[in-house]
Amino acid sequence: MKPILSVKDVKKIYGNGTYALRGVSFDIYEGEFVAIIGSSGSGKSTLLRCINQLIKPTQGSIVFKGTAVEKVNKCELRKIRREIGMIFQHYNLIDRLTVIQNVLHGRLGYMSDFHGIFDLYSKEDRWNAYRILERVGLEKEIHKRADQLSGGQKQRVGIARALAQNPSLMLADEPIASLDPVTSGAVMDYLYRICREDKISAIVSLHQVDFALKYATRIIGIKHGLIVFDGKPKELTDSIIDQIYVQGKDEFAKNELKLQRAIAI
Numbered sequence: 001m002k003p004i005l006s007v008k009d010v011k012k013i014y015g016n017g018t019y020a021l022r023g024v025s026f027d028i029y030e031g032e033f034v035a036i037i038g039s040s041g042s043g044k045s046t047l048l049r050c051i052n053q054l055i056k057p058t059q060g061s062i063v064f065k066g067t068a069v070e071k072v073n074k075c076e077l078r079k080i081r082r083e084i085g086m087i088f089q090h091y092n093l094i095d096r097l098t099v100i101q102n103v104l105h106g107r108l109g110y111m112s113d114f115h116g117i118f119d120l121y122s123k124e125d126r127w128n129a130y131r132i133l134e135r136v137g138l139e140k141e142i143h144k145r146a147d148q149l150s151g152g153q154k155q156r157v158g159i160a161r162a163l164a165q166n167p168s169l170m171l172a173d174e175p176i177a178s179l180d181p182v183t184s185g186a187v188m189d190y191l192y193r194i195c196r197e198d199k200i201s202a203i204v205s206l207h208q209v210d211f212a213l214k215y216a217t218r219i220i221g222i223k224h225g226l227i228v229f230d231g232k233p234k235e236l237t238d239s240i241i242d243q244i245y246v247q248g249k250d251e252f253a254k255n256e257l258k259l260q261r262a263i264a265i
């Protein structure tokens with residue numbers, strides 16, 4: 001089976017000289033739900049943003065469905081980006097727009113600039129947006145302004161907008177970092193279920209590592225811009241957890257992870 005995404009020796013050095021990624025390689029296959037874990041500042045967000053070229057890697061190659069994304073022109077990149085949904089920690093919704101208008105924004109990559117500027121969405125797009133909002137339990141909120149929603153509802157709109165793109169890969173950058181534990185569970189349930197049902201591969205960076213253990217089919221641990229673990233959740237040992245997390249940093253997350261692992265085995 002061919003990977004849907006191939007990341008090879010990707011490095012990112014920011015303009016100020018920070019080495020955020022020091023040579024990261026991995027393949028993602030259809031249907032995988034991969035959690036990226038690591039201390040804050042380890043490079044998780046940079047990695048996700050390099051995949052859809054929101055950040056240009058300094059070196060290395062990223063191949064999505066057989067196309068090297070760093071080599072394509074603007075028009076081809078637009079086509080690739082619409083197949084890669086992105087979910088953000090702070091939702092990135094447009095506050096003054098309604099829930100359904102935000103979801104319809106996921107269709108912009110499929111429209112001409114003219115149609116996009118004037119919000120000329122097709123009947124089919126509107127109907128699909130409604131059906132997607134039903135799937136995340138927001139069908140009663142479609143005409144509410146985004147700024148009137150709770151954090152959990154906003155993130156469900158974030159998932160719906162990404163889904164409206166009809167993606168084959170979903171990237172989620174700390175999607176539950178701003179939510180309380182109960183809401184986080186609900187949001188992760190939606191994200192996980194939708195990705196499974198629609199056979200969308202997912203790469204989700206998570207600070208709450210207990211959620212990584214609960215949902216991920218595979219966990220990648222990053223430390224100082226390098227992969228230090230890549231395996232199944234059950235292969236994570238306490239000593240590997242100690243290796244992934246920087247000493248003195250994220251002690252709470254580390255202890256929580258060990259505790260959850262102990263409960264699971």
Ligand code: ADP
Binds near residue numbers: 020
């Ligand atoms: P994480 O998502 O794991 O918290 P990041 O990818 O955000 O990590 O950051 C990795 C490293 O790159 C950190 O040292 C961070 O300070 C640095 N960094 C992130 N964004 C920038 C930027 N725009 N300019 C310079 N350094 C950055």
